[in-house]
Amino acid sequence: MRAVLDEVRFLAFDVFGTVVDWRSSIARAAEPFLTGHGIEVDPLVFADEWRSRYQPSMEAVRTGVRPWVPLERLNRESLETVLARHGVDFGAVTGDELAELNRAWTRLDPWPDSVVGLTRLQRRFPIGPLSNGSIAGMLALARFGGLPWNVILGAEIAHNYKPMPQTYLRSVEAVGLRPDQVAMVAAHNADLRAARAVGLRTVFVARPLEFGPGQTADLTAEDDWDLVTGSITEVADLLGC
Amino acid sequence: MRAVLDEVRFLAFDVFGTVVDWRSSIARAAEPFLTGHGIEVDPLVFADEWRSRYQPSMEAVRTGVRPWVPLERLNRESLETVLARHGVDFGAVTGDELAELNRAWTRLDPWPDSVVGLTRLQRRFPIGPLSNGSIAGMLALARFGGLPWNVILGAEIAHNYKPMPQTYLRSVEAVGLRPDQVAMVAAHNADLRAARAVGLRTVFVARPLEFGPGQTADLTAEDDWDLVTGSITEVADLLGC
Structure with missing residues (x-):
């Protein structure tokens, strides 16, 4: 595991596209x-x-x-x-x-690696969505797909939408941590850029089929994110979970 | 199961005293x-x-x-x-x-029936704390004791403390339900009185040792709560989980 992630105590997930195939x-x-x-x-x-x-x-x-x-x-x-x-x-x-x-x-299907990857990660880290979805929406999605969240953070906690800084910062504050103790896991470079700008750690999960076979954006990591992966199970591998 | 609980879609728990032995x-x-x-x-x-x-x-x-x-x-x-x-x-x-x-x-120990009871209930109902504890505090407590919450509601969501009505109502709203679709589970009659006053369903769990062997308050249900039980496993029994 990269030393920059040593302090991480919470994994925050983008959901639409990163965890589920909308x-x-x-x-x-x-x-x-x-x-x-x-x-x-x-x-x-x-x-x-x-x-x-x-x-x-x-x-x-x-x-x-x-x-x-x-x-x-x-x-x-x-x-x-x-x-x-x-x-x-x-x-x-x-x-x-x-x-x-x-x-x-x-009622969005998780990607095939999501539930197994989150379940592995959750043994070692508390996990939760840091999504633009509402608490009710995230809860329903978790029940539908079997996503083992420990808590639901994100837009409704902050009353603003990503990539506004307060959406990340208010979520980090809600779990009682510093920004560098939280890793944002997302398939979108813009989400990670905004998270990094306010001090969070960054984990990229490539989802090259999120927008179908003709997808042109977010095919690869566009910056030196702290981890670059192709699935949530690979995140678990790289974090030793 | 009592008909008054037929519409319940979420179980909200008091935590200090009800789920854990502080x-x-x-x-x-x-x-x-x-x-x-x-x-x-x-x-x-x-x-x-x-x-x-x-x-x-x-x-x-x-x-x-x-x-x-x-x-x-x-x-x-x-x-x-x-x-x-x-x-x-x-x-x-x-x-x-x-x-x-x-x-x-x-770092408060769950009562002996809490984790098994919540785990059974959680198969059928989404569950979460509706506590005066903070999100960070509830998350830490869940990790410490293995409490399988799906979401964390309560005081921090509402920015006010029970028994203020908005603490219950804002939590209910956050999960996208009506008050009569949420059951408050608590060992304290005052908590249930406040929850019922704003329309929630009510489940009493007797915890006669919460305050030690000399406890005088909340030894029994003081009103006709929708369910009256002696443990969270009994709640699961009575709800058919």
């Missing part, structure tokens, strides 16, 4: 809805369209233009935006149907 | 300190004295006279108050010693 899971959940309403779009493309609203939807909260709202609310607004672009007749769609489709974000 | 654990941790500094008091009496400052120490935060501070801070102040009453020479005690003794609150 793309195929959202496509699976959307398929019957799209078919049922005659919306002619590949469910995987629909998942990409919905997800493409993810970062922009948080921006008004990050900048303080909009007060804190949890991610479910932003996801629901993004869903309606995307459906509107496909010319959906909202008179023919019930609120319950939209709420149910939005709950797809609580 | 009295004997604090006495064990305090004994070498007391001996080392020549403080002539039974360690169990010392534990009771320290604990007797618990409820009053939170009052200024509850009433808004004092801004939110986590329980560690209040415990530390209470420790110094109690030591001062015993005429301790603070010049002979280091800050590190006091900090270490204060950390005894993160």
Whole structure:
């Protein structure tokens, strides 16, 4: 293990993309809805369209233009935006149907290495999400996929979204540690850059299929992260768990 | 299972006294300190004295006279108050010693039925502390005792202490449920009264030795709580887990 990680006492995880495969899971959940309403779009493309609203939807909260709202609310607004672009007749769609489709974000399959890797890591380190997802969303996702979190940190604790510094710092403070005692584990270079900027340690997990076979971003580590891996089990290997 | 509990989707636990035996654990941790500094008091009496400052120490935060501070801070102040009453020479005690003794609150033994009971309950319900302890304190306690929480709720989520209504309501909101979908599990009638007042379901666990053999309060259920039990394993029995 690299000496820079010797002081680490908590592992904080990005979740969407790093721990769970949102793309195929959202496509699976959307398929019957799209078919049922005659919306002619590949469910995987629909998942990409919905997800493409993810970062922009948080921006008004990050900048303080909009007060804190949890991610479910932003996801629901993004869903309606995307459906509107496909010319959906909202008179023919019930609120319950939209709420149910939005709950797809609580039923995302873990990547094949996630549960075994987290279970190994958790024997030695307390672990928790440091995600933009809400506490309720992270809890539901953990129950769905069997993710053995010890605590749920992240955006709802800080009432702001990553990559704002306070999202990391408030999470670190909540577990009673210094930033250099917490390692951020993520598949996204921007997340690690923001975490490092406020003093956290950094672990990269490559997820080259998160955005499908045509993925162009985050294929490799873009900086000298403290650990660079290809799976959560490899993180466990390298940390001696 | 009683019909009133049919809608329950989350079990929220009081921790100090309900899940862990603070009295004997604090006495064990305090004994070498007391001996080392020549403080002539039974360690169990010392534990009771320290604990007797618990409820009053939170009052200024509850009433808004004092801004939110986590329980560690209040415990530390209470420790110094109690030591001062015993005429301790603070010049002979280091800050590190006091900090270490204060950390005894993160090393409290679970009652014998707690881990097995929680583990059984957790297969069917998500579970978490709804305690006045901090997130860091609850996490440390879980790691120490092997408590299989899925999430940590309570005072730090709400920035106020039980029995203030918002401590329960903000915790319920954080897991995305209605109050009647959450059961509060506690050994203290006052905790259950406050939880019921804002709509939560109520499960009493008798802990007649929490305050030692001379305990006079909370020996029995003082109201018609939704479940009345003598252990967390009995809660699991009655909920069919």
